Amino acid sequence: MDPFGTPAPFMAHALELLGDKGLLSVTATDLATLCGRNSKPVERRYRAETLYLEYSHEIALRIILGKIVREANARGFKAKPLFSFYRDHYVKFFVLVEKEKQKQELGFVSHCFKCGNRVEGKKAKCYCGHTFKHAGPLWVGETSDLDIVEAMAQKTENEKTKKFLETIANEQFFPPYFFDVHKTVKRTGTPVKPMADYLGKLKEKGFKAERTHYAPTAFKTNASFKDVLSVF
Template sequence: MNIRAVKEGKTEVLVPVHEEGVSFPPSAAPVFYNPAMELNRDISVAAISVFAKILSERRNIPVENIRYLDALAASGIRGLRIANEVGVHTTLNDWSEDAFELIERNIEYLGLHDRINASRKNANVLMHEERFNIVDIDPFGTPAPFLAAAARSAVHLLAVTATDTAPLCGAHLNSGIRKYSAVPLNNEYHAEMAVRILLGKIARELAARDRFMRPLLSHATRHYVRTYLEIGNGAKKADRMLEQVGYISHCPSCDFRETHAGIAVHIASECPRCSSETQLAGPLWLGKLHETDFCGDILKELEKTESGTKEQAKKIIELCRDELDIPVFYEQHLLCKRLGVSASGINELIDTLRSCGFAASRTHFSGTSFKTDAELDEIESIISMLR
């Protein structure tokens, strides 16, 4: 295996290099390394750093004693950066012998023997054997096979990446149903659908163990979904968490949508606005996706970093911080097309909604999406007024 040194943030690590002229899918590489996920890793380092400080202050745990697990480490670059830049005690695990050997070589290269433990185990076995303050699941594809073990192993924080956005957002419907025990809808807010389907699955896994979650940050970026969830214990709190799991009924004819909290609820199939047949998505997460203060602290942390994607990361976190806690967003251009009018600037639309007494915000999901507490009739009236 050929290797080369790359630098991300403050950390220089050894990563695999494909032989010139050899082409195969990333999943078939001896050790998986994806430079396009640097943005994901830059946000991860900042988010884990913020949470480690919170944990240290709340629980009186020295940062160096906080245990972090990268359960599917591959090249190990995420965990290596977190060990080096955050200072927590890190376990880097991968079943691949090539990955394990590269991780050990990077530990030697960075001189971090006292801070990193290399492990070569089945990820689920390791998570059932041990518990960690922070568990990070970042597989190639779906995290679904690892969520049950992760829900047991994570003591304080669970971070999850899902790159199987097609099943999560309904493009591969049957695959999404099998993996997440939920029905997604592939419509204009499919990116938010993916986030909420994933969170709904995790919430149910936690509840089965009398545990609960509080989403601190969840974002859909490019081809993946990423979430950071504060974890706690207690059957009653798990019950209250499940009250934020439910369904979304959507009318493809008029774009009406409505949320229904509860695992087993009666939902009419007829749209109350136009009497067309509605579509149903869920069970999924209906609660908050972000905590404002946590996002604000991440922004402060990003300002101090040397990350190569700093400005892009800051923009995502700023949008998440300011996003309304309302499921789900509207797509301005789709509404305008249905009304037969030209779209105004997205900021002008949001300012007008606010001036009319409604809450409104942009979202991180797309540049032309917005959230508001206005009813659809009111939204369409304001869009028509701005034509």
């Protein structure tokens, strides 16, 4: 499926054409809407709420994946994302569907627009006292299959593609959001340092931290917002 704009109206039909172990490929070019300030069209198309954030592209990708999973589950399929990515002005997905009655769990991201804190789940109040806003329901699991992405990275002879794939492989198994260095520096009032410094310090403290393919100036970590700020 590679329609102009949103793939949302075509998902049901595409899934009905698929059998057991069918492979669904979806491209979505409606990122301007999905990452925009107006959440009404997103609610209508994807039955999910979005937020205008530094990690909006990941939220957009996960909202569409969430929609694919829900549509698949409604037709007696279990959906397994094999490869998903954001690039230029679009997001692309390859999803394996298998005949299996299952309701796969979706989740939420809570974001505090006062202090910048973000957590997985639908939480009420931030530790700073401000009320959280929510994005979702969205897919919070892995967006790509590690074995497949690593195999693709090994096969390609193009160095740029290899790096892109390796970054995607490394960023699986993290919370469904990331941290932008420039945005964080603004919050802490500290000078910008090389990305490796931040990643190194987080790892020293026992956290996982990796670059993300969503933005060259951003990273993913399992450290809390407070711990990220302390490293900055």
